[in-house]
Amino acid sequence: MARIPEHEVERLKREVSVQRLAETRGIRFTRHGADLIGKCPFHDDKTPSLVITPSKNLWHCLGACNAGGSPIDWVMRAEGVSFRHAVELLKADHLPLAASPIQPVKQSTVRKLPAPVEREADDRVLLLQVVDYYHDTLKQSPEALKYLQSRGLQSPEMIEHFKLGFANRTLGYRLPAKNRAAGAQMRGRLQELGIYRESGHEHFNGSVVIPVFDAAGAVVEMYGRKITPRLREGTPDHLYLPGAHRGVWNEEALQASKDIILCEALIDALTFWCAGFRQVTASYGVNGFTGDHRRAFQQHGTERVYIAYDRDEAGEKAAAELAAELIEMGLECFRVQFPKGMDANEYARKVTPAAKSLAVLLNKAEWLGNGKRPEPRIESIVIEPVSEDVALEIEPEP
Missing domain, CATH: 3.40.1360.10 (Dna Topoisomerase Vi A Subunit; Chain: A, domain 2)
Incomplete structure (x- = not known):
């Protein structure tokens, strides 16, 4: 799986205010020297034990949680999501806009990013929507663009003309939760189309994706090329949709x-x-x-x-x-x-x-x-x- 670029992580840690994240949860602070003190929302805090240091943009709970870290760590704990999912939420600014108390996180209530695919779409449209999402992801992914540049394929015209994309596992963050009927149905359909595997992972994860269209503009084949040079033994560099090859690229x-x-x-x-x-x-x-x-x-x-x-x-x-x-x-x-x-x-x-x-x-x-x-x-x-x-x-x- 392609890693999130370190500079992107550092940018979020630097530019997203952890104080603002806490304040949107209704936490009130009092100043204590260079720090801010408030009640920790992650446990039943009778005596204020949450410390935020604005100059370093860090937080720490000195009470029962004994946890802390950057704005990303805050979102992981507040929303009950993984590191990568927290990064995606911060990048999309998909965070609480009004005070809302933190409750124990249930999978069914985890915040979701806007879905790029429609539940009512037929298979033809659904594949096109996946290709569009991968295409948008590529244009925002420095690591994928750097890979194309290393292969001498940095032409913006080429990327647009052939709808090149990048699969980086973020599609799943934008689908309904898998423990809901809508989420299970959507993942089942994507598995039938070859986009998802039985394991629940994206088939082309970590790959630059090149779609193949027929004369009517339908996606009939997809090729994925891993961009990470040192893969786990047995991991293929080249992937296609399951089944027989269909279509002719650039017909x-x-x-x-x-x-x-x-x-x-x-x-x-x-x-x-x-x-x-x-x-x-x-x-x-x-x-x-x-x-x-x-x-x-x-x-x-x-x-x-x-x-x-x-x-x-x-x-x-x-x-x-x-x-x-x-x-x-x-x-x-x-x-x-x-x-x-x-x-x-x-x-x-x-x-x-x-x-x-x-x-x-x-x-x-x-x-x-x-x-x-x-x-x-x-x-x-x-x-x-x-x-x-x-x-x-x-x-x-x-």
Whole structure:
């Protein structure tokens, strides 16, 4: 699970007044030197034992609670929520606006943030609402944006156009409580759609999420890429919705061009797109070229495919088998040759500018058909080509 950025936690500790949080609960204070003294709301306090130090923005109960801490700790205790949930409440400023005494917290009364999904929504709308929520979350998540930047995918246009999102477990904080009928029903529906697991956790938690839409704008597939480099052993980096893959990512490219770049993975396809090559789509992994891809290629009259799979053993084998299949379908095929061991994203980050270096590889792609090699006709935004020596001779780091 992606951690809350430390600077965000420190900002809340610094900017949210714990005195104000206490006063909204109806607590009255008297000054005692640099501190404020009042009755603790967390136990039956006959003699004032709650101490707040405004200069440090800290609180402490010297009585039965023997507890204290920052504004976040206050919200955790007052609302009966987890650390992450308390942070979300503070970020949304979803706190009491009038004096209200603190009662023992019951799960059914825990404050909830505004729900991003509607109980009455059908499955199609519900998935779109989840995608919208993840999309909004990404734009407010420095850690997710930093990950995209590290992959050379910091284009705001790309993020908006493809509705990239980020799942960070906060969706559950905005649903009705799971011990209520509405909450149980909603979680059950999200589990059926693949957004939740039987364990009660979000399926894509800790992942940048890339949705796949059909021609009508419905979400038919979702891909998640974990952003944390050191995961628990056995945790996959790549996730999809449960079940068979559906749809074709960026199918509009097939409508606009007869020449298509086909990548092994969505991150690689986004790399080409950000470099100005909009006629790109992707398989769902090395063996993820599906019947939907075949039908789309035939439906839109695709004529030529540039196979830009990874330059490793699995990628080479899959590219050769796929090329044979596509040629049998009547398509012309080229193999984009990255340096050994590299994929499109790694190469584009290593040889910059990516728009120029990728153009060189596309124009030098290996012809996989019979007879004379036709001239590549892939459209490029490149005007000044990069040196072919630089583009083709670079080797990956050990």
